[in-house]
Amino acid sequence: KAGVTQTPRYLIKTRGQQVTLSCSPISGHRSVSWYQQTPGQGLQFLFEYFSETQRNKGNFPGRFSGRQFSNSRSEMNVSTLELGDSALYLCASSQGPYNEQFFGPGTRLTVL
Amino acid sequence: QKEVEQNSGPLSVPEGAIASLNCTYSDRGSQSFFWYRQYSGKSPELIMFIYSNGDKEDGRFTAQLNKASQYVSLLIRDSQPSDSATYLCAVTFSGSARQLTFGSGTQLTVLP
Numbered sequence: 001k002a003g004v005t006q007t008p009r010y011l012i013k014t015r016g017q018q019v020t021l022s023c024s025p026i027s028g029h030r031s032v033s034w035y036q037q038t039p040g041q042g043l044q045f046l047f048e049y050f051s052e053t054q055r056n057k058g059n060f061p062g063r064f065s066g067r068q069f070s071n072s073r074s075e076m077n078v079s080t081l082e083l084g085d086s087a088l089y090l091c092a093s094s095q096g097p098y099n100e101q102f103f104g105p106g107t108r109l110t111v112l
Numbered sequence: 113q114k115e116v117e118q119n120s121g122p123l124s125v126p127e128g129a130i131a132s133l134n135c136t137y138s139d140r141g142s143q144s145f146f147w148y149r150q151y152s153g154k155s156p157e158l159i160m161f162i163y164s165n166g167d168k169e170d171g172r173f174t175a176q177l178n179k180a181s182q183y184v185s186l187l188i189r190d191s192q193p194s195d196s197a198t199y200l201c202a203v204t205f206s207g208s209a210r211q212l213t214f215g216s217g218t219q220l221t222v223l224p
Contacts, residue, residue, distance in 0.1 A: 033211065043156070043200065043214040056210040090155055097210045100146065103155040 004104030012110045018079040021107045025093030032074040037088040050097045086111045114139050114205045118215035131188040133199050133218050141206030145184045148200040191222040
């Protein structure tokens with residue numbers, strides 16, 4: 001079975017721009033969660049989607065948003081980028097919202 | 113504040129030894145516990161999960177859970193240089209069972 005895929009793998013943006021990241025879960029997995037990883041804050045939960053609905057949200061500003069499509073693929077969007085948004089953004093999929101989560105390779109975002 | 117604490121290390125063990133990694137968590141009602149391995153520049157890889165008190169073994173890995181002490185550990189037997197990585201403990205807290213809360217990770221080095 002193919003693993004979780006994320007595109008793009010690397011992104012460089014400037015402050016004030018917006019960015020959209022994409023995640024395709026493992027086939028048959030219906031829950032997708034997004035995490036941000038930085039050296040200072042570690043791995044932090046952003047939000048989780050199941051059946052095209054956001055079910056849970058972490059403590060991030062409204063500039064961070066996401067959505068899930070009927071095929072379980074998910075996108076996250078960050079608007080008005082700040083330097084502090086530079087991070088590795090990780091998508092994780094699971095069969096259901098309470099099952100084990102498997103991570104994709106991540107998208108490394110650099111904001112200049 | 114619901115927290116997951118890990119000794120950041122670094123922890124060094126000789127090849128063939130047992131590596132012991134520890135994690136404590138703040139919420140007595142926590143239900144699910146996970147260990148992820150993350151190589152430098154890569155995404156986290158799920159290596160063990162445990163839901164009940166006691167030990168769970170998978171190959172060279174053993175996860176140990178003690179809910180009364182709010183403590184979960186990972187033992188790696190016959191450590192190999194390829195086990196050198198950062199090990200992340202993750203917990204789902206009561207009331208937030210859909211999201212993983214991560215510790216800061218323990219960096220393990222296995223010396224040849």
